[in-house]
Amino acid sequence: MNDLMLDLETVATSANAAIISIGAVWFDVQEGVLGEAFYQAVDLSDVIKHGFDVDGSTLSWWMKQSEAARQVFDDPGMVGIEAALKQFANFVKTTNEPTRVWGKGPAFDNAILANAYRRMGLDKPWIYYDDRCVRTMQDVGKYFGIEPPQFSDSGGVPHNALDDARYQAECICYIFSRLPERPVSQR
Secondary structure, X not given: OOEEEXXXXXXXXXXXXXXXXXXXXXXXXXXXXXXXXXXXXXOHHHHHHOOOEOOHHHHHHHHOOOHHHHXXXXXXXXXXXXXXXXXXXXXXXXXXXXXXXXXXXXXXXXXXXXXXXXXXXXXXXXXXXXXXXHHHHHHHHHHOOOOOOOHHHOOOOXXXXXXXXHHHHHHHHHHHHHXXXXXXXXX
């Protein structure tokens, strides 16, 4: 598998947003199956110490989310941002294949995580031209009349980075499987 769905939870929306969790799952877009997953909560005080942005309106938004989603702030397994980035890089490197990294929005997940690697002086574990956008594929699906299942059907917790990543990967697989002509090769 060389498609990787990424989802971040943050406390701002800028490229320098403070990351509070990273979720990711490998998936095979042509076979429509999900593979190994990654989840890591990040210590907000550590991220702030490193100068990442916190936005009051985003914090206010978090206070309105479910108790299950807000548990990320009290996750006993949280680590500092540097450790989380290194763990994610090791997870990405589990494949020798070129990796397409999908995120929901060209200026959000992938861009924020790329900025975090740069800010922390670490190598980002994918190449810029392998960035992919969930929202673009959702729009392509709508063009062909393809509406993926609703998140509520997934059984996950909204705004849990891993549950969101799994759902988004399932949506991409669903859309690909219903396109009029399936691609022969991805590369």
